[in-house]
Amino acid sequence: xxxxxxxxxxxxxxxxxxxxxxxxxAEKLGWNYLDSGALYRLTALACIQKEISLDNxxxxxxxxxxxxxxxxxxxxxxQGGVLLEGKEVExxxxxxxxxxxxxxxxxxxxxxxxxxxxxxxxxxxxxxVADGRDMGTTVFPQAPLKIFLTASAEERAxxxxxxxxxxxxxxxxxxxxxxxxxxxxRDINRSASPLIAAQDAQTIDTSQLSxxxxxxxxxxxxxxxxx
Ligand code: C5P
Numbered sequence: 001x002x003x004x005x006x007x008x009x010x011x012x013x014x015x016x017x018x019x020x021x022x023x024x025x026a027e028k029l030g031w032n033y034l035d036s037g038a039l040y041r042l043t044a045l046a047c048i049q050k051e052i053s054l055d056n057x058x059x060x061x062x063x064x065x066x067x068x069x070x071x072x073x074x075x076x077x078x079q080g081g082v083l084l085e086g087k088e089v090e091x092x093x094x095x096x097x098x099x100x101x102x103x104x105x106x107x108x109x110x111x112x113x114x115x116x117x118x119x120x121x122x123x124x125x126x127x128x129v130a131d132g133r134d135m136g137t138t139v140f141p142q143a144p145l146k147i148f149l150t151a152s153a154e155e156r157a158x159x160x161x162x163x164x165x166x167x168x169x170x171x172x173x174x175x176x177x178x179x180x181x182x183x184x185x186r187d188i189n190r191s192a193s194p195l196i197a198a199q200d201a202q203t204i205d206t207s208q209l210s211x212x213x214x215x216x217x218x219x220x221x222x223x224x225x226x227x
Pocket of ligand 1: 014040103104131135
C-alpha cells in the first residue's frame with residue numbers, strides 16, 4: 001500500500017552534504033535511495049559520448065537530449081557504482097565538470113519531464129530517501145518529511161574540495177568556488193523546477209554541523225511524524 005511506504009526528501013545546493021546524509025539515512029532505515037543528481041550527470045555523459053555539445057543548446061537538440069534521458073540504459077549497483085550502457089562510469093560522473101554539465105541538461109524542461117517517471121519508480125517499499133534539487137517540490141510533493149539543507153558557499157566549497165581530493169580527483173580551490181557558483185546560479189534561476197525549498201520543508205543550516213548531528217536532527221524529525 002503506497003501510504004505505508006516511508007518517504008523523506010532531501011534537497012539543497014551542491015556540496016551541502018545531501019548525498020552523504022541521504023545514503024546514511026537510507027542505510028540506517030533500510031530504505032531505497034534515489035540519487036537523482038546521478039541521472040542528470042548520466043544524461044550529460046551520454047550526450048557527450050554521443051558527441052552532442054552542451055553549449056548553446058537549441059530546440060532540436062533539446063528533444064534529442066530528452067530522448068537520451070528517456071531511454072538511458074542505467075543500472076545502479078547495490079554495492080555502489082553505476083553502469084551506463086553496461087559500462088562502469090562512477091568515476092566519470094563524479095567530477096566537478098560532470099556536475100556542471102549535468103546542470104546544463106537540467107535546465108531543459110523536456111529532460112526533466114523525461115526523467116520524472118524514472119525517479120518516481122524508486123518509490124518502493126519499505127521506503128525511499130530521495131536526494132536532489134526538486135524532490136520535495138516536484139517529484140515527491142506528497143512527502144511527509146521534506147528537508148532542505150543549506151550551508152555557506154565557503155563551507156560547501158571546502159567540503160567538496162575534501163571529497164574530490166579523497167576520491168583522487170585533482171581540483172583547484174578557486175576553480176571549484178567558481179564552478180559551484182555557476183552551478184548554483186543555473187539551478188536557482190532556471191524556470192523548470194528551480195532549486196527552492198518546498199513551502200512545507202524543514203530547513204537545516206549545516207555550516208556548523210557534523211554529518212552525524214544533521215543525521216540525528218533529521219531522524220528526530222522523522223520520529224516525530226512517524227508516531
Ligand atoms: O546532486 P548533484 O550534484 O549530483 O547534481 C548535479 C546537477 O544535476 C545539479 O547541479 C543540478 O543542476 C541537477 N539536478 C537537478 N535536479 C535534481 C538533481 C540534480 O536539476 N533533482
